Amino acid sequence: MKDKEIQNLIAKEEKRQREMIRLIASENYASRDVQNALATVLGNKYSEGYPGKRYYPGNEFIDEIELLAQKRAKKLFRLGKDWEVNVIPYSGTPANLAIYLALAGPHGKIVGMSLDSGGHLSHGHPVTTSGKFFNFLNYGVDERGFLDYDELEEIARSFRPKLIVSGASAYPRKIDYKRIKQIANSVGALHMTDIAHIAGLIAGGALPTPFPYCDVVMTTTHKSLRGPRGAMIFARREHMPAINKAVFPGLQGGPHDNQTAAIAVALEEALSANFKAYAQQIIINASVLARELSARAFNLSSGGTDNHLMLIDLREKNISGKDAEELLYAAGIVVNRNAIPHDPTKPMNPSGIRLGTPAVTTRGMKEKEMRQIAKWISEVLHKERTPEEVKKETLGLTKTFPVP
Numbered sequence: 287m288k289d290k291e292i293q294n295l296i297a298k299e300e301k302r303q304r305e306m307i308r309l310i311a312s313e314n315y316a317s318r319d320v321q322n323a324l325a326t327v328l329g330n331k332y333s334e335g336y337p338g339k340r341y342y343p344g345n346e347f348i349d350e351i352e353l354l355a356q357k358r359a360k361k362l363f364r365l366g367k368d369w370e371v372n373v374i375p376y377s378g379t380p381a382n383l384a385i386y387l388a389l390a391g392p393h394g395k396i397v398g399m400s401l402d403s404g405g406h407l408s409h410g411h412p413v414t415t416s417g418k419f420f421n422f423l424n425y426g427v428d429e430r431g432f433l434d435y436d437e438l439e440e441i442a443r444s445f446r447p448k449l450i451v452s453g454a455s456a457y458p459r460k461i462d463y464k465r466i467k468q469i470a471n472s473v474g475a476l477h478m479t480d481i482a483h484i485a486g487l488i489a490g491g492a493l494p495t496p497f498p499y500c501d502v503v504m505t506t507t508h509k510s511l512r513g514p515r516g517a518m519i520f521a522r523r524e525h526m527p528a529i530n531k532a533v534f535p536g537l538q539g540g541p542h543d544n545q546t547a548a549i550a551v552a553l554e555e556a557l558s559a560n561f562k563a564y565a566q567q568i569i570i571n572a573s574v575l576a577r578e579l580s581a582r583a584f585n586l587s588s589g590g591t592d593n594h595l596m597l598i599d600l601r602e603k604n605i606s607g608k609d610a611e612e613l614l615y616a617a618g619i620v621v622n623r624n625a626i627p628h629d630p631t632k633p634m635n636p637s638g639i640r641l642g643t644p645a646v647t648t649r650g651m652k653e654k655e656m657r658q659i660a661k662w663i664s665e666v667l668h669k670e671r672t673p674e675e676v677k678k679e680t681l682g683l684t685k686t687f688p689v690p
């Protein structure tokens with residue numbers, strides 16, 4: 287690269303990613319093939335529209351790429367003729383907006399999980415476009431940290447939304463999609479689920495599929511699915527025309543064709559037997575990490591995890607989420623501060639931290655390493671050892687687990 291300034295910064299970031307134990311639940315390491323597909327001439331093309339219906343000439347190969355991505359996406363989630371998929375949303379947030387626009391319309395009524403219960407900002411938080419341009423009410427979790435289906439039902443009955451959104455960014459338990467679909471049906475609403483975090487686990491058969499109980503399913507492609515940044519919207523056939531229109535021309539201009547190709551590459555990787563084993567190992571790793579942390583007197587929201595992530599409630603430890611995040615970072619372990627359900631403090635300095643296992647599992651770490659990581663976390667947060675001391679050991683571990 288001629289631009290040494292940028293090259294140098296990229297190299298530093300690469301080293302940082304290699305030398306840290308990454309427990310950010312939404313992050314992962316995409317393969318070199320995925321990265322290579324992103325860095326191609328496909329980024330030079332304009333192809334507004336959809337395969338066979340473009341506003342520019344010269345899209346014969348782009349059409350093939352997009353159709354291939356669609357085919358692989360449907361195969362990966364074992365979908366038949368009644369489902370279609372849009373693979374060009376720029377990312378998860380615009381994909382969610384497109385769904386709201388298509389199914390609820392401007393200022394339409396929607397119900398989603400609140401941010402402080404684990405939902406995502408784009409599920410109606412007032413600071414976001416979703417909260418400002420749509421009429422959202424939020425449901426949450428109960429005192430133990432489990433989704434409160436009764437509250438959701440009550441809100442749905444009195445509010446009569448057009449759409450119920452399930453799915454979350456910081457919810458460690460399985461979601462009862464069947465129950466939510468029943469609630470949606472009882473009030474004449476549609477059910478959309480956002481599987482951004484757990485798509486890889488569902489694809490790999492490590493978590494149950496929500497598709498039979500949904501009208502629409504949205505996922506990002508860069509988390510447990512291990513692709514490039516991006517998103518896909520799956521919809522039952524009758525909803526797809528409205529969703530396609532909402533994505534383009536409703537919200538987006540030209541699709542990022544290099545991103546579409548990289549998604550296709552990631553989908554093919556996810557169709558392999560290796561990926562099934564990967565998805566299972568993510569869950570095994572998370573359950574071992576959760577068990578070890580509980581055994582070391584950490585309080586986990588809902589008492590544990592069914593998926594790839596867990597939330598540690600730090601209130602009894604007299605340490606804030608921000609301080610815990612910083613101490614662990616200094617020790618070479620990256621987690622993010624996170625609200626815990628019914629958090630009494632502000633989002634910039636909440637009472638918990640969130641930990642997830644997709645990235646460390648990509649590097650090949652297993653149960654033994656999870657036990658070691660739990661020990662380091664405990665030593666640092668219980669102030670038994672300094673982060674600097676622990677950092678020497680975490681560096682040793684990362685050296686033996688290469689990044690893709």
Ligand SMILES: Cc1ncc(COP(=O)(O)O)c(C=O)c1O
Nearest residue numbers: 377378379406454455480482506
């Ligand atoms: C559940 C969920 N939905 C949507 C998004 C938004 O995705 P993006 O950051 O690609 O806009 C996220 C991101 O963390 C998420 O966790």
